[in-house]
Amino acid sequence: MKIDPDQKADLSAQIAKAIRDAIIEGRMIVDERLPSEAELAEQFEVSRSTVREALKRLAAQSLIRTQRGAFGGAxxxxxxxxxxxxxxxxTATLLLSMNAVSFDVACEARYALERACAPLSSERRTPDQLATMRAEIHRQSQPGLTDxxxxxSDVTFHRALVDGAGNPVLSFQLAGAVEAMQPLMNMITFTARSREAIVALHTRIADALEAQDAKAADTALLELERYTLELGRGVMKARKSAS
Amino acid sequence: MKIDPDQKADLSAQIAKAIRDAIIEGRMIVDERLPSEAELAEQFEVSRSTVREALKRLAAQSLIRTQRGAFGGAxxxxxxxxxxxxxxxxTATLLLSMNAVSFDVACEARYALERACAPLSSERRTPDQLATMRAEIHRQSQPGLTDxxxxxSDVTFHRALVDGAGNPVLSFQLAGAVEAMQPLMNMITFTARSREAIVALHTRIADALEAQDAKAADTALLELERYTLELGRGVMKARKSAS
DNA sequence: AGACTTTTAATTGTCTGACATTTTGCGCGC
DNA sequence: GCGCGCAAAATGTCAGACAATTAAAAGTCT
Structure with a gap:
């Protein structure tokens, strides 16, 4: 494991990269202990502080964990x-908030991905996941709920839908899409009437999944997308004319 | 911006969290300059090294960038x-390599997501993206190509397909799914016959997108998924019986 | 006055050495 | 055999120094 001395990047960044590559390429396996900070400092011919900064970078990416004490380490x-x-x-939340992504684009991405889960979910959803959906639908019907x-609750409902596909990789990919939308959705004021419409659509989705009717689930999701988009556009227009 | 003194986490982690929250919640805006390391050290009542470790954590997540020199900073x-x-x-690559995700599960996730793009892509794909696909198909037909x-080339082809949807959020979400599969795919030896079959399917996909025929694109993708799965299973079985 | 050069101050990057804290293993006394 | 304390190893934190870099300010020449 070597570092390029005539790079312009910080030493700590170079060292972090060297170790990161070793992990990604499988030269270091899970739960393997790295050399101690002092040993790494000697190997790379830098001070301990520099090594520590490199290790913190890796820790921030959850690539390593550290334990104190004897026989501790990274x-x-x-x-x-x-x-x-x-x-x-x-990452997804920051990306959306920092790049002026329009409601339309975010919404389209989210529902396109969710609809990809629907067929799998209607086949594999567990009774547990159906129960979660029903519970959230019930919560959403409560009148006193804040936006x-x-x-x-909407996020919980949709995550149950996604998890219903029984594919952890898919759930992982979609976690960002669903959750990152929440700040955008939070900007919408849901009137009693719009909540009612959403609850009705959620019910249709849950019914379709329970009946294992993939086509019905897809249709309902498509309508929910259309309706969400309409609500979002309404809010954006109102905000624009107000300013 | 304060830190909780009776937390058990490292000070540098606490400080990183405090600053990260400030950024995520919008209390600090893009391109705003953080106080200098010395000032931060004073504010949080820690040493400069501790502040630096916190800043490196944030830099690892691309939340901040640093410039040296006068009027530099984070x-x-x-x-x-x-x-x-x-x-x-x-993240996606590490997740797959470290969690013994089966080829089947990863494959299913990838194609489910790609198929979600197909309708949008068949509507919006640019001539440029079509050209990229054709070029990659041509490259894939070259006999001397290594696995x-x-x-x-396969990754490039599929990313063009995804980008064809013209939705950057979607492209972002799918980048992980497509690229993370590459190490798994690399383990497969593509015989001349299997390459031929894949190229044929790629051609069908490109044709469908060019003709803006969403249904045909979906069908071709589905067949490609089935075929990829079959290849993967063959390899896994061969490996199992060999050991 | 304007263009070029030098100085200076601010800031991050790196090093050194020290001490605090945490955790484990080992030996000792009982 | 069981607890107790101590030593050792490692990370966490601190203080202070110096190097490197950069932009603004000051100076200088034409």
């Missing part, structure tokens, strides 16, 4: 689906 | 689609 971390979800959501709670 | 970074792609791919080059 270990190659098994990236769990949980951690991957989290990173995915953070934020309504949106949070 | 600036809130606009997360570009490019950077987001990169992170997405790294790695064949797979790389």
């Amino acid at each position: 270990f190659v971390n098994r990236l769990s689906f949980e951690e991957a979800y989290g990173q995915q959501i953070t 934020e709670s309504f949106c949070a | 600036f809130v970074n606009r997360l570009s689609f490019e950077e987001a792609y990169g992170q997405q791919i790294t 790695e080059s064949f797979c790389a």
